Amino acid sequence: MNTEPLTTLKGIGEKTEKLFAKVGIYNLQQLLHYYPRDYDCYAEPVPLRECRQEEKNAVYGRIVHSPSVKGNQRKSIVVLELYEEPVRLQLTWFNMPFLRSTLKKGSVFIFRGKIQEKSGRLVMEQPEIFTPAAYHELLASLQPVYGLTAGLTNKMVSKAVAQVLERCAPAQDYLPEKIRARYELCEINYALHEAHFPKDQEHLKTARRRIVFEEFFLFILSLRQLKEQTEGITNAFPIRAVWKTEEVIENMPYRLTNAQMRVWGELERDLKGHTRMARLVQGDVGSGKTILAFLAMIMTAENGYQSALMVPTEVLARQHYESLCTLLKENNLTEYNPRLLTGSTKAKERREIYASLEDGSCKMVIGTHALIQEKVQYKNLALVITDEQHRFGVRQRTALAEKGEPPNVLVMSATPIPRTLAIILYGDLSISVIDELPAKRLPIKNCVVDTSYRPKAYRFITRQVELGRQAYVICPMVEESEGLEAENVTDYTQLLKKELPGITVEMLHGQMKAAQKNEIMERFASGEIQVLVSTTVVEVGVNVPNATVMMVENAERFGLAQLHQLRGRVGRGEHQSYCIFIRGNKDQETAKRLEILNHSNDGFYIASEDLKLRGSGDLLGTRQSGDMEFQMADIFRDADILQKASEAASELLADDPYFEKPEHELLKKVMKSYLDLENHDIGL
């Protein structure tokens, strides 16, 4: 593992190092695995009449008239007209007056950019300019497009990656030869190189297959090890039947659905059982998983034991904490002393919480990664609940479990994974499914529209706010970023403040300070903020039943599973809810994909239809699931590779369960650092 800092690369100083840190890259190893999020394909130039609108095109241009330059020194626009009967195309460049001397009359260039229709004219803004010879060199190649942040350019990333590739190669391959041959996987150095700088689609496909396989393979191997260590362990916290949970269920303002009751029965059986519980509860968005988690916590506390609920974001931790406190108060159970422990808990309070966990006076704790820091000692932690399994590595899953006697483990997930895949990905867990939504829910009304619909959408939101409801508006980015045409939360909030006078509009995104995020979320939950412009930080678990509109800008930039999660933020109460997906392009494929969402509110159906539509050949589309477990793999798109990796892991473990054979020596080392890395990521 190459953990040298980025500053060991040429051209990277402290300033650039900080920019890389913003996208989560701190060392060479991480940079090597920072795969492009897309690839730009340099296709043959086409005649103007064959250009496709809303897409990137390359066109030949013989300059007949010199370009015009308008404006002044500080703000100028260079305009060049291309004409091929019957098509006229206007090329424009902002603040690049020097281009006038490059674009000389009589010369020939290739211009490349997106063609759009604006006020009845075809325009290409800020096109790239190439000489025909230079373009020829690039032809058919795929140029990597990396995820960026303000100040970090694509060129900076690709140059740095190129250096690392040169420095690290040739690495020894740790996937055993036998497996590589059997599953037709290419060699590691080749895979890494082609994943970043593919020669063509075929090379990319081959590279991708290898990397995806490897990601799944390592994951499954560690999962199997985990299973071996934990399966059949005696339940160290036997639970007696108690009546409190029955009372809590009776006192609830609603009745549990049949599915909730069935799953609760399964949880209860597990908790009272002789062997340790290890269960996954899967249920579509809004199906009511949280109350089951709370019931399990109450039953555990009633028996004198502690439980911990760990969630991926602070916003969600706080929300769950508040609902738990309300539930306990309503049932006179505040003696369980629930606490909230997150990264932003102040030192003094933190010490108090640590003490109450150690002496056992706190029976329930909800929090983020802070819960698994070394300093936290529990008196008798009997139940660990993790929310949204996917966001935690295998290692994190057990870190909590290692604090004392192995506790019962309950995992909640809203990711609609088909059963066959779930069995692989959650190999160490039994699975329960909540396959029913609470009654009285009206199906969400959806529409997929283009940007011209915005004024109507704003009027609609205004009317909903007048009725006392609230709305979310989701943008893909936090702030404007060079070369990326997508709406951003910062500018959009300003725009909406103007467009929606008299309505309280605020923004929320992951880069804000925790205290600020909490404040905004609390004001939204209490109804004070009426429209929340946000990134996908609200994607998982956020529960504000009064919100009835979810408007998603640049819906094409999100995977369907992610859009389904976002949509799940509305329709959580009794009011009719609406979802407006705004398409930022006119691409046919996008339209087809979004139509699936438009016609169904069922997460499992959406995932399977999406898979059919994509087929396995689609390499470049948006990743389906927003999970962070894998760098490149996507559990939906790569379902077939997942199956193969699972097969391979079984074969390997049957042959050499402790990696003792010489050909598995390197793999053993990699497995160890794979687990350590996850530890390292969470600061253990």
Ligand SMILES: Nc1ncnc2c1ncn2[C@@H]1O[C@H](COP(=O)(O)OP(=O)(O)OP(=O)(O)O)[C@@H](O)[C@H]1O
């Ligand atoms: N049986 C029920 N009847 C009516 N409302 C319910 C029922 N169960 C839960 N709810 C309510 O439905 C809303 C959604 O429940 P919850 O937050 O548990 O969903 P979830 O399954 O965790 O969804 P997500 O995956 O989106 O977080 C909450 O406001 C909750 O109080």
